[in-house]
Amino acid sequence: MQPFDYLIPGDHAEASALLAAGNGRVRPFMGGTDLLIRTRGGFVxxxxxxxxxxxxxxxxxxxxxxxWLIIGAACTMNQVAMHPLVQARYDLLVQACNSVASYQLRNRATIGGNCCNASPAADTAPALYCLEAVAEIYGPQGIRRIPIAQFFVGPGKTALRSGEFLTSLHLPPSPQDARGVFNKLGRTKMGDISVVSVAVYRRSGRLADPTAPATGEWRIALGAVGPTPLRAAEAEAALMQDTSPAGIRVAAALAAAAARPIDDIRASAAYRRAMVAVLARRGIEAVLADLSAARAQLPAAGGAS
Ligand SMILES: Cc1cc2nc3c(=O)[nH]c(=O)nc-3n(C[C@H](O)[C@H](O)[C@H](O)COP(=O)(O)OP(=O)(O)OC[C@H]3O[C@@H](n4cnc5c(N)ncnc54)[C@H](O)[C@@H]3O)c2cc1C
Structure with a gap:
């Protein structure tokens, strides 16, 4: 591997100045699980x-x-997945972090590095899209915040400008009855990058809001089937009207229609699209099953304790 200097900045301003002065040849470094491999391969x-x-x-x-919950960008996958505040309300993110590679790699790979690498297959991205996370960025002009869906700009491209870096991810409140399921298809059962991934999230909607749909508010995000992760807005809207078995099939088909996959060495576009429908249907069904199991645990209103 070509040698490079390893710099430890004293504060945010120094880090930003070092990055800006480097003109692309000075790179942010977190766990290094992407950066070192790309450097060794001569891609950077x-x-x-x-x-x-x-x-x-x-x-x-x-x-x-x-x-809200604030997650520092340098938190490792294991740190996020094991944190009680994340486990309490953001199980979808726990599942996504736990799906990354192996336990050993998850001790090193960070959630911020996963986003900044900007792979369409980044496994935390569909969960962060469903949770409508906000990315906090530090740079020469100070701090700015943008929705996660604006952070991913294209394959390997983020909204970060010269001298900027990701400091944290901010998660909006997630109600107690929120449920999420992350389904990932890789070429092997463990430790592989996603060929397709689908996150499904459902929350009760704003209960104080009389226009909130009775079926709750649904969100579906897709990974590895477009230049960036994607939200499947039409599928979400369909579920808010109908969660019957027929409604689920319609929503799964709409999720597949939202995908913009390509053929590559890991799978064909047609296979990826077909698998979006399968993973979306399974995710919706799992969320609904989880909800009815939770409801069955509730004591009957007015019943004996
Ligand atoms: C064997 C193996 C298996 C893998 N399996 C998976 C998998 O299943 N799912 C998955 O999603 N990924 C997987 N990956 C990819 C990788 O582990 C993850 O993307 C990881 O989260 C990257 O985090 P990191 O801290 O190591 O990032 P780094 O390698 O340190 O950085 C990644 C990129 O982001 C930039 N960067 C890092 N932090 C910042 C910041 N704060 N601000 C601005 N830019 C920044 C770096 O300059 C670099 O370009 C795998 C990698 C390996 C080697």
Whole structure:
């Protein structure tokens, strides 16, 4: 591997200045599970890497205002998946983090690195799209925040500008009755990049809102079937009207129609599209089954305790 300098910035401003001065040849470094492999393969040739992990807040998971949860960009997959605040409300993200590679790799790979690598197959992305996460970015102009769906711009491309880096992901409150399922299809059962992935998330909707659909608010996001992860808006809208078996089939077909897959060495576009429908249907059915199991646990209204 071509040698490069390893830099540890003292604070956010120094990190930003180092990145800006490097003009693309100085790269942010977190777990290195993508960057080192790409460097070894000669796909990138950094003169230096800037290790962002030690900056304040980068490895923290903490409650924000108004029920939000803030996850530092340098939190590893295992750290996120094992954190009680994540487990309590964001099981969809727990499943996504746990689906990445192996336990050993998840001790190193960070959630921020997964987003900044900007692979359409990044496994945390569909969950973050469903949860409508907000990306916090630090740069020469200070801090800015953008929805995660605007952070992914194209394969390997993010909305980050010169001197900017991702500091954290902010998750909006997720109600107690929210349910999510992440289904991933790789070439092997464990440790492989997704050929297709589908996240399905359902929440009760804003209960105070009289226009909230009786079926709840549904969100579906797709991975590895477009230049960026995608939301399947028409499938979501269909589920808000009808969650009968026929409605589920319609929604699954609409999710497949939303996919924009390509043929590549891992799968054909046609196979990917067909698998979106299968994984979406399974995800919706699993969410509904989980909801009815939860409802069955509730004590009957007015019944004996
Ligand atoms: C064997 C193996 C299996 C894998 N399996 C999976 C899998 O199943 N699912 C999956 O989604 N991924 C998988 N990956 C890919 C990789 O592990 C993940 O994308 C991981 O989350 C990357 O995080 P990292 O901290 O290692 O990022 P790094 O390698 O440190 O960085 C990734 C990229 O993002 C940039 N970057 C990092 N942090 C920031 C920041 N804060 N601001 C701006 N830019 C930044 C870096 O410069 C680099 O270009 C696998 C990788 C390997 C080697």
């Amino acid at each position: 040739r950094p003169q230096a890497v800037v290790d962002l992990k030690g900056l304040p807040g980068m490895k923290e998971i903490r409650p924000g205002d108004d029920g």
